[in-house]
Amino acid sequence: MLSRVAENIYWFARYIERAENTARIVTVNANLLLDLPKGIAPGWAPLVDITGANALFEEHYKDYGERQVVRFLLSDERHPGSIHSALMAARENCRTIRDIVPREAWEQINGLYLYARENQQKGITKTGRHAYLRALISGSQTIVGLLDGTMLHDQGHNFLRLGRFMERADMTTRIADVRSASLLREAEELRPFDTIQWVSVLKSMTAYQMYRRSEQIRVQRGPVLRFIFQNNQFPRSVRYCVEHARSCLGWLPRNEAALRVIGRLARNLDAAELHRLDQIELHAFVDDLQLGIGDLHQEIAATWFPPPPVVEETAA
């Protein structure tokens, strides 16, 4: 398989996953705010914090109001992490791998992109938002299912899964980091609403029900952190993503260096005693994880992807 094609498949999967996760965090935040008393609610800024795009946001918007943040995350073409940009990038990547993925996958991503674009306005209003985001999430899931169920499970499929798990692991650490930080900040007044907020963390990953089944304990910080970071059965936990990324790497040629990097990542993850970490230590831990995920990406790119172009080119 050509390195360029492998890279396109990998990014295709990442962008689909990114669009889905962004739709999830917007949905959950909207619900959370309805449950919290006005005045003490953390508002919409944490969503921008999660994506790490604060500088860009502040360049274009005056304040972190609902409309502004939602527009930024859903439809802003200037924001490379917006759902609009992610779906467009996924579509462009898919265009070049049309001989690798089944035709239906192309039709699906094409349809999803067009739906997202044509219904943007609906997504920004309070009343239309829920249905819009649900359609995006289920559209992304359809693509993932379609590919798993119909494409050859060869090298290309490994890169597809690799992209998906890398993006998902990254997003899960971001959600945990930002949410738990904001939980701490207003500790005093928000204490009675702690549970609600941890429930919202779980819900943004569709993890609430699974947490209940798996942990059989009330929702609280320690077990929630353990569940979303270290559970090896929940498909959006960091541990699960890392383990499955590792198995994808296992099938690829020349994988020694990448396996070393991911081994280090897995060991750090397993060794952490999350319930003992205070907020600052947790943040440092998450920082470390994200650096590890970044290193892994660098290693994957260096081993299997084409070298970056020498001349200036528009990025994939």
Place this chain on the structure above:
Amino acid sequence: MGIDWTDYPSVGFYDELLAAPGEPRAETEALAADLAALGLDELVARQEAAEVAIKEMGITFTVYSEEGGAIDRAWPFDVIPRVIPEREWRQVEAGLKQRVKALNLFIDDLYHDQRIVKDGVFPEEVLAKSVNFRPQCVGVDPPLGVWAHICGSDLVRDADGTLYVLEDNLRVPSGVSYMLENRLVTKRVFPELFEHYAPLPVDDYPSQLFDTLAALSPRPAEYPEVVVLTPGIYNSAYFEHSYLAQQMGATLVEGRDLFVADDDCCYMRTVDGPAQVDVIYRRIDDLFLDPEAFNSESSLGVPGLMRAWTAGKVALANAPGAGVADDKVVYAFVPEIIQYYLGEAPIIPNVPTYRCMEPADMQYVLEHLAELVVKPANESGGYGMLVGPASTQAERDRIAAAIKKDPRNYIAQPTLSLSTVPTVTKAGIEPRHVDLRPFILSADRRQVTMGGLTRVALRKGSLVVNSSQGGGSKDTWILPDSGPAEGQSQSQSQTQGQA
């Protein structure tokens, strides 16, 4: 409702199906009758079925627009096939092979001794001003001495029925994938006609193309690694690039997938590491092939590719520099070229051509602009040309000035009355003008596609068949001389059914 061919409004042109309204040609009599029996409503229904099939099969070509970037458009197609009797086709086939053989000898000569120039048959000044002559290719010996491995020559038929070669495309001719797909579509929508007439098959092309390319491999002992080099998804022929790669089982690559190492070999970057490439079917122009040798701005090509090619470590098809014979002024000399290298008279004639470089010809052209088609030497796709009868005075003045400024860059030809084929239109069955692009493969042997791509100008009265300018296409049937299968005719077989 049946079709009454006596109402068919074909006057003043050679129609491929009918000798005159109501009078089918001897070899198309049965088909004309079958089409008439199907009737207009049924033909329209088949036309719609074909359009659905094309959408489903994803047969597209790409068009640029200022706002929307590149758009994939469904390939415009007309269901009524264009028929050529095998007897006639065999002549054409021989003529095309003759032509391409001579052109390859010509190109090889130009990059070596230039005997044809020294012998005074081909003017030095034409060569000197050729924009497609590549000094980088002088002295290079490509495998088997062949430069133009894939040639697409455009044929047109004039009012008296004579077939002419209109031009030869020796750089990166496109359209063959549509020839193949048109056949698939026709089989889907006309299975009964198809069975009955059994046109000679076209589907060998991808394997013939692969064999042609494989024959060029610098490592004959190994199974050759053949790749198709595309400029990328925004190229208008990207569909074809990816189609041919899939059909041949070759890898579709872009320039950045390849690199030339210090050993002068060309490699592609794969997940398993570098893999040596033997043959590149390149679908990008010479000037973008190698930024070290040509356009240093180009990011489409592969730095060092010319070095690898001249060292014989990788084969390029078509060879760089092959386009020197693809110039419309060179075209005017092809009859002399055939005579010079092969000692034979051309089997298929050229369209009579005025060379503006010759003062008498230029004089004639300038005086008759309103009747002639004037073409610049190195444009394709119908760009930059003047169609005299359809031109305005201002356009004629502009081209007259251009000709006077650079006579060598222009040729002119009489406006041909391109032949027509019945075509399904909103107003019923009407004649539309067609040309024909067969493809000729050359390596260790020469092969010609069975027929080729019939392009049709879908606008009434239009002579422009290019898909970028409102053209479509038709399936091309070479009908065996033995005629339709013996025994039951179409209508009889349909009377049989469950008792």
